[in-house]
Amino acid sequence: MSSPTISYKNHRFPPQIIAHTVWLYFRFPLSLRLVEEMLLERGIVVSYETIRRWGCEFGAAYAKQLRRKKPSRKDIWHLDEVVISIGGRKHWLWRAVDQDGYVIDEIVQARRDTKAAKRLLVELLKKQGMTPKRIVTDKLRSYGAARRDVMPAVEHRSHKGLNNRAENSHLPLRKRERVMQGFRSVGSLQRFISVFSAVRNLFVSSHHKRSALATHIHRIRALAQWKAVTVTAA
Template identity: 75%
Template sequence: MSKSPVSYKRHRFPPAVIALAVWLYFRFPLSLRLVEEMLLERGIVVSYETIRCWAKKFGSDYAARLHRKVASPNDIWHLDEVAVMIGGRKHWLWRAVDQDGYVLDEIVQTRRNTKAAKRLLIRLMKKRGCRPKRIVTDKLRSYGEARRQLMPTTEHRSHKGLNNRAENSHLPLRKRERMMQRFRSPGGLQRFVSIFSAVRNLFVPTRSQHSASAIQLHRLSAMAHWNDVAGFSA
């Protein structure tokens, strides 16, 4: 069943302006104040606090409507975790990407152990609907134990040099973390990455798209889909 259109009731700004502000904030390493300045240059006077409200209210709605990559039993899951400081306490953002660098899922947890690794794998299997051909991880033993308990027949390659794809997937978020001067709560981080990665999945070309024309066509198609999801025509 298709979802009902995004509702903009009781919002005085046009949907195109709201969608543009949300897109700028999640697509590029921009602060709320920089998005405010970019909109002002276009003659749109809106405060950064309003943009913050738009990002929180409409970001998740947009992300939930974006196309998702179809799962395949031939997929390769690259798994990795990265430390994020929140309120002076270390948390771990566990991430899974596939062979094309497409972000499959992310989950914020306080632990870096087998229980946390199992939680990531369980979420992945539920969301993807099938098990992968192979998982690739670093040398953290928790992955191996979790894999043995949940998917014993799935191939597992554990080597730091093989997992650059997952490790590189952390870099865009690190840029945003510096721009935002860190995250203020685990829930806030979880909400942000769910939207941030969905937008990035849509707009970043696949590894097979090398030519300038292919990249331009991909971006035009992505923008058209974004506008459709937001409920207006460009």
């Protein structure tokens, strides 16, 4: 993780309040107005528009500072795409998660074809710096064509029943989509998911059968890292 470079200059609210507000908004399925109400209950008067600006200004900065999972050649990439309506038009959110459900990358595209699948694979190779052990997808033929072009030596398993990790990874965003009553533009969706997934990767345990104590410790460590990244550690 790189050294924190977050600046709160010219903001009248303390960094702790700004960071806590951004955490509430991206960590939980809350609308801007619900976050505004929760802060008011604690005597903090902040408009929902201010919360929106904090999310845009600081959310991306926080996400860039969060520690990313180290890639491995033993990783298995689960790829999937889900339709999202923006301004009455269909767009596709292409997502890749690893064997632990960790979101590796996601791209909003207007098409659901080989070109779009190829773009996802190219971006994944660029960010991960290595190919995976295997990729798992549903029956969409575009994945096979893109894989043969971009990473022909990588094993590809195409079966809907094997791809539950990628399909399940869409559920948290679907909940947020309903709370937010949709997204206004492709850009706003892409910006939101980059922060949303980074925060979720940090706080959500990748091991579903952890004990209650292990889960508790994981959350404590995640909060400690969050405070270090947001420069709000005591």
